[in-house]
Amino acid sequence: MSKTKKSEFRPNDYVVYPAHGVGKIVSIEEQEVAGLTLEMFVLSFEKDKMTLRVPTDKATVIGMRSLASPDMIDKAMTTLKGRARVKRAMWSRxxxxxxxxxxxxxxxxxxxxxxxxxxxxxxxxxxxxERQLYEAALERLTREVAAVSGGDEAQAAKQVDEVLMSRAA
Incomplete structure (x- = not known):
């Protein structure tokens, strides 16, 4: 395994893992799996008391990404202001x-x-x-807004809430 391609992710970076949201890279370690030595990102999701190991060469393929840019946060807030689009499909779908x-x-x-x-x-x-899905989405959004702004989650939640309430007015 060549170490030529340097990853864009470093220890102490906050990243977004698609299925779990914002996590922090605590370290990069080597682990032997089925006789192969794999380099792994060790991600910590403090809120969920969970640690995840992601092979460094698979990180981008599975959708792991850096935190959103402030610009992207603004786009997300603009999206929140939009009108709710609810399809007429069955709830399960x-x-x-x-x-x-x-x-x-x-x-x-x-x-x-x-x-x-x-x-x-x-x-x-x-x-x-509906409430479960709403809260899961809200939590993901809030955690990333907090991580990007360097603020705390309560502040980010207030910011998101204000945007949602301004839309209702």
């Missing part, structure tokens, strides 16, 4: 689509889910599964 968007790791798609599932107090009640 829509839920599957929302799930795919959340697990894509794409900030804009995650913002779409938050926008489409957000309810103001005077709107109809959310079903349990």
């Amino acid at each position: 829509r839920a599957q689509e929302y799930e795919q968007k959340i697990n894509s790791g794409d900030l804009i798609l995650i913002a779409e889910v938050v926008r489409d599932l957000h309810r103001t107090d005077d709107q109809r009640e959310q079903s349990y599964s």
Whole structure:
């Protein structure tokens, strides 16, 4: 295995892993798997008390990416301001689509889910599964906004909430 291609990811970088959201690269270590020595990123997801090992040569293929740029955060906020687009499909099909968007790791798609599932107090009640998907998307969005701004999650949640409320007004 050649070490010529240097990865764009370094220890202590915050990255987005599609299925789990924002994590931190704690180290890069070598591990023997089935007789092969693989170089692995060791990702820590503090909130979920989870550690993940990702082969360095597979990281980009599986969609691991750097945190969004401030510009991308602005685009996500603009997406939140848009009108909710709810398809007339059956809930099971829509839920599957929302799930795919959340697990894509794409900030804009995650913002779409938050926008489409957000309810103001005077709107109809959310079903349990709607609320679950909404909260999962909101958490992913908020964590990345917090990580990019270097602020805390409470501040990021307030920022996202203000955008959603301004839309309702």
